[in-house]
Amino acid sequence: MTTAPSRTTPVAMIDRVASLLEVFDGRQQLTLVEISRLAGLPRSSAHRILQRLVELGWVERQGYEYALGIRMFELGAQVVRRDRVHQASLPFMHALHRSTGLTAHLSVLVSSEVLHLERIGDWPQRGRGWRLGARQPAVHAAAGRALLAELAESEQPDLDFPAPATPYGISTPRQLRHELDRIRDRGGIAVDTQGCTAGVTAVAAPIGPSESRIRAAVSLCGPSEAMPLQSAIDAVRAAAMDIWYAASGMSRLRARGRTIPPPLIT
Missing domain, CATH: 3.30.450.40 (GAF domain)
Incomplete structure (x- = not known):
């Protein structure tokens, strides 16, 4: 018997990560509260995802604020160079x-x-x-x-x-x-x-x-x-x-x- 995908499936997690990263479009730095609100995610989920993205270099933490990291710039630069x-x-x-x-x-x-x-x-x-x-x-x-x-x-x-x-x-x-x-x-x-x-x-x-x-x-x-x-x-x-x-x-x-x-x- 098949069941509907839960919010913990890989696809759902990708959707959450994407919605979180998209909130930085047009914005330099954001707090956890702002990211949670703009992405429509619970604060605990946003914080957990942000922690992992910081570890990967996709996001940087500066005090209480977050910004896109150097790894995002590197990946984007590869697209532009092509x-x-x-x-x-x-x-x-x-x-x-x-x-x-x-x-x-x-x-x-x-x-x-x-x-x-x-x-x-x-x-x-x-x-x-x-x-x-x-x-x-x-x-x-x-x-x-x-x-x-x-x-x-x-x-x-x-x-x-x-x-x-x-x-x-x-x-x-x-x-x-x-x-x-x-x-x-x-x-x-x-x-x-x-x-x-x-x-x-x-x-x-x-x-x-x-x-x-x-x-x-x-x-x-x-x-x-x-x-x-x-x-x-x-x-x-x-x-x-x-x-x-x-x-x-x-x-x-x-x-x-x-x-x-x-x-x-x-």
Whole structure:
């Protein structure tokens, strides 16, 4: 006779560990009480799991607070290192930051959000949405809209329209369709002026042609009152092409005369 799995089965334990680790998404340090509440676990269970994760190096304990450990970073870094687009983007992102003084991001489309895989630059220091590993609603972020503009409406993920942080943000599907048309008319460049965060302007360009299905974008962000908009647009457009050619193993010089590089397998 078979019985229903109990909460002590391996699958149930994996679910508990996963729910506990996920509470650190967007949060630096948490107490046991906070982790227990956010994960929906009894405090005794959360404490027992945390103790074991600390022993494994997946979580670190600092006084009464816990944070993700170095082992999680090492595992994540192995995933990132396998991504050719990410590796190809690094020298061009550093060059973008040096030449403009603005902060460069490499972002990918994950369902209805953009995930920041890389960040070069320290500004803005406030706002969790701009940090490395953070997510932003795709409809609000310049990178997200640049990537959505490459997709036909039937290909777009189910999008969320959370309340924008400023009056300049997009809040309806109609506004988004109008904005995506503007991006296409601009040759794929998305510009967000204080729509995602007050005082921040961002410009973004998709990496590679739409048929590559890479779904990654490079962007620059800076203070709205001092943003050299046209220079940033030109720099982002050139960097997106440079990254694409580099990830494809083809120099821009050798590729002259071609419409696009050969398809990149990801």
